[in-house]
Amino acid sequence: MICPDADLLLEIVDLHARVEDQPILKGVNLTVRAGEIHAVMGRNGSGKSTLSKVLAGHPAYTVTGGSVRYRGADLLDLEPEQRSRIGLFLGFQYPVEIPGVSNLEFLRVSTNARRSELGKEELDTFAFEDVVRERLEVVKMDPAFLERSVNEGFSGGEKKRNEILQMALLEPAVAILDETDSGLDIDALRIVAAGVNQLSTPENATLLITHYQRLLDVIIPDYVHVMAAGRILRTGGKELAFELEERGYDWVDAELASESRSVAEVAG
Amino acid sequence: MSTAPTVGDLVSQPYKYGFVTDIETEKIAKGLSEDVVRLISAKKSEPTFLLDFRLRAYRQWLRMTEPDWAALGHAPIDYQELIYYAAPKQQEKKASLDEVDPKLLETFDKLGIPLSEQKRLSNVAVDAVFDSVSIATTYREKLAEHGVIFCSISEAVKDHPELIASYLGTVVPSNDNFFAALNSAVFSDGSFVFIPKGVECPMELSTYFRINSGDTGQFERTLIVAEEGASVSYLEGCTAPMFDTNQLHAAVVELVALDDASIKYSTVQNWYAGDENGKGGIYNFVTKRGQCRGDRSHISWTQVETGSAITWKYPSCVLQGADSVGEFYSVALTNNRQQADTGTKMIHLGPRSRSTIVSKGISAGQSSNSYRGLVQIGPKAVGAKNYSQCDSMLIGDQAAANTYPYIRSQQPDAAIEHEASTCRISADQLFYLQSRGIGFEAAVSMMVSGFCRDVFNQLPMEFAAEADKLLALKLEGSVG
Numbered sequence: 001m002i003c004p005d006a007d008l009l010l011e012i013v014d015l016h017a018r019v020e021d022q023p024i025l026k027g028v029n030l031t032v033r034a035g036e037i038h039a040v041m042g043r044n045g046s047g048k049s050t051l052s053k054v055l056a057g058h059p060a061y062t063v064t065g066g067s068v069r070y071r072g073a074d075l076l077d078l079e080p081e082q083r084s085r086i087g088l089f090l091g092f093q094y095p096v097e098i099p100g101v102s103n104l105e106f107l108r109v110s111t112n113a114r115r116s117e118l119g120k121e122e123l124d125t126f127a128f129e130d131v132v133r134e135r136l137e138v139v140k141m142d143p144a145f146l147e148r149s150v151n152e153g154f155s156g157g158e159k160k161r162n163e164i165l166q167m168a169l170l171e172p173a174v175a176i177l178d179e180t181d182s183g184l185d186i187d188a189l190r191i192v193a194a195g196v197n198q199l200s201t202p203e204n205a206t207l208l209i210t211h212y213q214r215l216l217d218v219i220i221p222d223y224v225h226v227m228a229a230g231r232i233l234r235t236g237g238k239e240l241a242f243e244l245e246e247r248g249y250d251w252v253d254a255e256l257a258s259e260s261r262s263v264a265e266v267a268g
Numbered sequence: 269m270s271t272a273p274t275v276g277d278l279v280s281q282p283y284k285y286g287f288v289t290d291i292e293t294e295k296i297a298k299g300l301s302e303d304v305v306r307l308i309s310a311k312k313s314e315p316t317f318l319l320d321f322r323l324r325a326y327r328q329w330l331r332m333t334e335p336d337w338a339a340l341g342h343a344p345i346d347y348q349e350l351i352y353y354a355a356p357k358q359q360e361k362k363a364s365l366d367e368v369d370p371k372l373l374e375t376f377d378k379l380g381i382p383l384s385e386q387k388r389l390s391n392v393a394v395d396a397v398f399d400s401v402s403i404a405t406t407y408r409e410k411l412a413e414h415g416v417i418f419c420s421i422s423e424a425v426k427d428h429p430e431l432i433a434s435y436l437g438t439v440v441p442s443n444d445n446f447f448a449a450l451n452s453a454v455f456s457d458g459s460f461v462f463i464p465k466g467v468e469c470p471m472e473l474s475t476y477f478r479i480n481s482g483d484t485g486q487f488e489r490t491l492i493v494a495e496e497g498a499s500v501s502y503l504e505g506c507t508a509p510m511f512d513t514n515q516l517h518a519a520v521v522e523l524v525a526l527d528d529a530s531i532k533y534s535t536v537q538n539w540y541a542g543d544e545n546g547k548g549g550i551y552n553f554v555t556k557r558g559q560c561r562g563d564r565s566h567i568s569w570t571q572v573e574t575g576s577a578i579t580w581k582y583p584s585c586v587l588q589g590a591d592s593v594g595e596f597y598s599v600a601l602t603n604n605r606q607q608a609d610t611g612t613k614m615i616h617l618g619p620r621s622r623s624t625i626v627s628k629g630i631s632a633g634q635s636s637n638s639y640r641g642l643v644q645i646g647p648k649a650v651g652a653k654n655y656s657q658c659d660s661m662l663i664g665d666q667a668a669a670n671t672y673p674y675i676r677s678q679q680p681d682a683a684i685e686h687e688a689s690t691c692r693i694s695a696d697q698l699f700y701l702q703s704r705g706i707g708f709e710a711a712v713s714m715m716v717s718g719f720c721r722d723v724f725n726q727l728p729m730e731f732a733a734e735a736d737k738l739l740a741l742k743l744e745g746s747v748g
Contacts, residue, residue, distance in 0.1 A: 056703050059695065084705035096700045099691075100718025106704070109714070113705030149718070166704060 001202060002222045006034040009071060009174050009205050010055075016065035017054045024050040026230035027066070032174065035202040039216055039241060040209050042227035043249050048209045049093060051227070052178040056090035057083050070174070084110075085117035089172035091163040093179040098150040103162070106150045107132060111169045135168040138195045156183030164195040175199070176207045181215040193218035213245040228252045289375045289398075289480050295354040298483065300347055302326060305453050308353050312422050317433050325442035325452030332446045338580055338609035339638045339670060342514070342551065350516060352454045354484040372396075372403050375478065392472040392503075393418055395459045397488060398480060402457045407471065416469050416500075417462040421489050424460035431462060435493055439522035439559045439586070447518040447553040447580075451487045455520065458488035463498035463529075472728055474503040479539070479550070485516040492522070494529035496562065501532040501728055514542075514577060518553045527562030527589065532570070534727050535583075536735055539575035544633070546605030549577025556583035557613075560592035560621070568595040569612065570726040572735045577606060582640065584613035587621035587649075594623040597723040601716075601739060602635035602667070611641035611672075616649040616682070625656040628720050630739075631667035638670040643684055645677040652682045660690045661719050663712075691719075713740035 010032040017025040024047050032038055042048050054061045055068065057080035068075040070088060078086070098106070111131070112122040123131060136143060139161040151159050160180055167175050177196065181189055196219055200206055208219060216224070216238065224240040225232045233252060234240065296307060305326045309319040334345075368383075376383050376396050383396055383404050393407035395418065402420030411418050417428065425432050442452035459475040479486050494500055517539065523531050533556075542549025552575075558567035569583035579602075585594025596612035614623035623643070631637040643654045660669035671688050693715055701711035717724065717736050724732045 056699075058699055079708075080699060080702040081705050081707050084703055090703050092700065096694070096696050098697050098700070098715060098718065100721050101714055102718070106701070106706075106714070109706055109710070110701075110704035117705075170704070 001035040001037075003033070003035050003202070006036070006202070007071070008032075008069075009034055010075075010207075011069045012055075012066070013068075014066035015051075015054070015063070015068060017050060017061050017063045019050065019061050023064070024061075024230055025054065028227075028230070028232055030225065030232060032205045032207065034173075034205055036223065037200060037206045037219065037221045038208065038223045038225065039221035039238075040207060040225045040227055040232075041211065041241065041244060043211070043252075046227040047230040048227050049178055050230075052090055052176045052207075052209050055083075055088065055176055056080055081113065084170065084172075085113050087114075087171075087173035089167050089170055089175040091160075091167060091175065091177040091180050093182060095151050095154075095159045095163055097152045097154075099152050101150045103148055103150050104129075104132065104146040107146070107166065107169055110166065114170045132165075132169065135165060138168045138198055139164045140191050141165055157185065157188035160184055160188070160192055161195075164192055164199075168195065168199055171199075171204075173204050174207065175204065176209065178209045179211065180208070181210055181212060189215070190218060213241050216241045226252060228256055289371055293354050293480070295351050295484065298349060298351045300326075300350070300352055300454065304352055308454055308456065311353065312425070314425055315429055317429075318425060318436075321437060321442065322453050325449050326454075328443040329446065329449035329453055332443070332449055334446050335580075338640070339636065339672075340578055340580060340607045340609050342578055342607075345514075345516060345551065347450075349483075350485045351483050352485060352487070353456055354480075355456075368404055372398055375480075376476065392474050395420060395473075395475040397457055397459070397475060397477045402459070411470070414467055414470055415464040416467060417460065418473050419460055421455075421458045421460045421491060424462075424491075428460075428462070431493065432460070432491070435491055435522070435524055436489075437522075439524060439557050440520050440555050445555060448520050448555040451489060451518050451520040451555070454485075455487045455489035458490040458519070459492075460490070461492040461500060461502060463492075463494045463500045465495040466497045467495075468498070469500040472501050472503060474505065476505045479515060479517065483513070483515075485518065487517075488519045490519070490521040491524075492531055492533070493524045494526065494531050494565075496526045497528045498526075499530040499532075501534070503534040503536070503728060503731060505536050505538070514549060514551050516551050516553070517576075519555070521554070521556040521583075523558030523567055525558065525560050525562060525565035525567050525589075525592075528564045529562060530566040530568075531558060532568045533558070533583070534731065535569075535571040535573070536727075536731060536738065537571065537573045537575055537579075538738060541575045541604065541606050542577040544604045546577065549606075550575065551578045552576035552581065553578075554581040556581065557586065558584070558594070559586045560589050560594060560618070562592070563589040563618070564591045564593075565589045566593040566595075568593075568597070568726070570597040570723065571599070571610075572720075572723070572727070572738070573598070573600040573608060573610060574738055576608075579606075579608040579610050581610045582612055584615065585623060586615045586617065587623065587652075588617045590618045590620060592618050592621045594621070595726075596623075596625045596627070596641075597726045598627045598639075599630070599720045599723045599735070599739070600628070600637055600639075601630040602632070602637045604633040604635060606633075606635040608636070609638045609640055611639045613642040614644070614654060616643075616645045616652040616654070616679075619649060620651040620653075621649055622653045623655075625654070625658070626722050627656075627658045628723055629658075629660045629669050630663065630716060630719070631660070631669050632663035634666045636668040636670070638672060640672040640674075642674040642676070643686075644675075645679040645682040645684070647678045649679050649682065652679060654682070654684045656684075656686045658686075658688045659719070660688075661716070662690065662692045709740075716740070
């Protein structure tokens with residue numbers, strides 16, 4: 001839902017980042033307001049996943065330029081755990097398994113970290129079980145998964161549901177979902193998408209990182225951004241996704257090529 | 269974004285039990301000789317059989333050499349530089365706690381082991397050992413009502429010499445190994461537990477060992493006997509002040525379980541580990557062994573080893589009885605320059621005897637952590653079964669973990685399973701937890717306690733939480 005007066009949640013300005021010595025992000029600009037759903041599309045290697053990791057604060061990525069403001073404050077200055085506590089959420093493409101750590105206890109500690117930031121009282125084991133059981137409904141997850149170790153032995157679909165369950169518990173202001181559709185069959189995709197739609201409100205925003213149109217059939221974006229070579233090349237409405245689906249990404253290459261030609265001409 | 273703390277930062281947590289109690293101590297001159305052995309025995313007014321036991325052990329020790337097969341390295345120990353007996357100056361053990369030196373009570377208060385009537389733990393009886401002597405044992409009367417004897421071993425020698433004479437040295441013979449022989453010659457105090465036939469001990473029993481003197485060796489001796497159908501759960505805790513020099517701790521623990529008896533022995537060991545450069549700390553050379561003498565008897569060892577500069581310790585079970593069960597659950601955490609070589613021996617003699625070994629080693633800093641275990645199945649142990657699981661977790665890139673499993677079977681139909689794994693806390697796992705609002709150190713500690721959960725579940729409830737906290741404390745500043 002686009003509402004021009006809505007609160008500014010995320011402002012990414014000319015963001016540059018590298019992993020080891022490899023520059024990946026080369027000037028990303030993106031503004032996200034409350035109530036909006038954005039889709040960032042692009043080929044593998046275009047920098048979309050890097051963008052999500054940099055926003056969440058992954059230590060392997062170094063920001064080399066630009067800025068990111070979250071509700072007006074400098075996001076890049078914060079540790080990953082602080083970013084989560086103030087309402088930024090990253091749904092992982094490949095959630096890791098953490099043997100030995102109980103999923104239920106992990107969810108409780110995580111939820112309490114967010115609640116305590118919001119000035120809400122922390123939930124004890126019993127109170128939390130009530131909350132979590134209600135949220136399980138959002139993703140139609142079997143309560144048996146609460147008793148297992150975090151993501152351990154979960155199928156791809158179960159891992160993704162566990163991610164959306166975390167999102168439901170943490171109630172973030174900005175949720176970044178990195179390739180949430182990958183590895184999901186059509187039924188699981190519908191359940192996950194329904195969960196995301198249900199969690200979407202006029203107060204929060206969602207950033208979908210995806211490669212395929214099919215996710216956007218079930219979660220309708222307000223904006224579609226096409227990323228290539230570490231930048232957002234084009235921005236449009238949901239019809240841009242259809243265009244991509246139809247024409248593929250070849251035109252992106254053509255556009256990049258013509259751009260570098262014109263740069264060369266100017267330089268020449 | 270600020271730089272993440274490194275593994276190295278996390279492990280270096282100040283040792284909070286490092287204080288020294290200023291108390292007048294009676295010490296004998298340093299050095300070891302037959303006269304010293306006689307002097308110790310005389311100070312305790314021991315019967316002749318015990319003096320003979322000590323002297324025999326001393327003579328055996330003289331002919332023995334320190335074991336060198338463990339993956340440990342340390343400067344030679346000069347046994348003539350140690351003091352073999354130190355006791356806080358107070359007369360005879362007091363009948364009532366009111367007469368115990370308040371400084372001693374205060375010391376144990378500070379260690380979290382209140383002994384006074386008002387503050388003591390409600391469901392745990394405690395024997396408090398300070399340097400070489402036991403200073404107080406709580407709940408003795410209540411236990412006596414059930415026929416349970418729980419007192420210091422010195423008192424047991426006086427009050428129940430026949431029990432001591434028939435069990436002492438029967439599980440760990442005085443010539444078992446170098447350190448056991450040394451202990452047998454000079455042991456000072458420790459705990460004695462006797463659970464008579466058919467009695468289920470009504471409360472947890474616990475001994476708390478405190479080394480206070482800087483130049484004193486501690487040689488405690490514990491003996492636990494559970495008669496037919498009896499059961500008991502026992503826990504020991506240990507701390508010591510911080511000194512620059514190394515202190516020797518060479519204990520012997522013997523457990524005897526008769527038919528249908530069950531003994532659960534838990535240890536939370538937090539001796540001073542030395543500083544980050546490996547200066548100071550306790551040398552912990554301990555012989556612990558339980559004998560499942562009776563049919564269907566059960567002995568279970570649970571240990572959480574976090575302290576000591578050197579740990580050399582293999583709590584073992586001799587499974588003599590038919591259908592007897594031995595268990596070993598261990599968490600050993602080493603950091604900085606600590607070295608641990610620990611594990612167990614499961615000796616299956618009786619038919620259908622079963623054993624379980626679960627060992628979790630965590631190495632951080634530049635430490636070295638080895639699991640060494642023996643599973644031996646004798647020719648008469650028809651249908652014996654063993655399951656072993658040895659997992660190692662590495663924190664940082666300078667620590668070492670080793671597993672040395674030895675299996676000897678003379679019984680073709682025995683079932684022996686061994687699983688081993690090594691893992692490292694990965695940056696991606698940490699990032700995942702952090703990105704859910706869980707701070708770096710909390711994330712590490714969550715993963716470490718998750719790794720140890722199978723073992724912590726075996727600890728008495730009151731101590732499981734304690735062990736969890738202790739591990740978190742030990743790892744503070746160590747991951748990155």
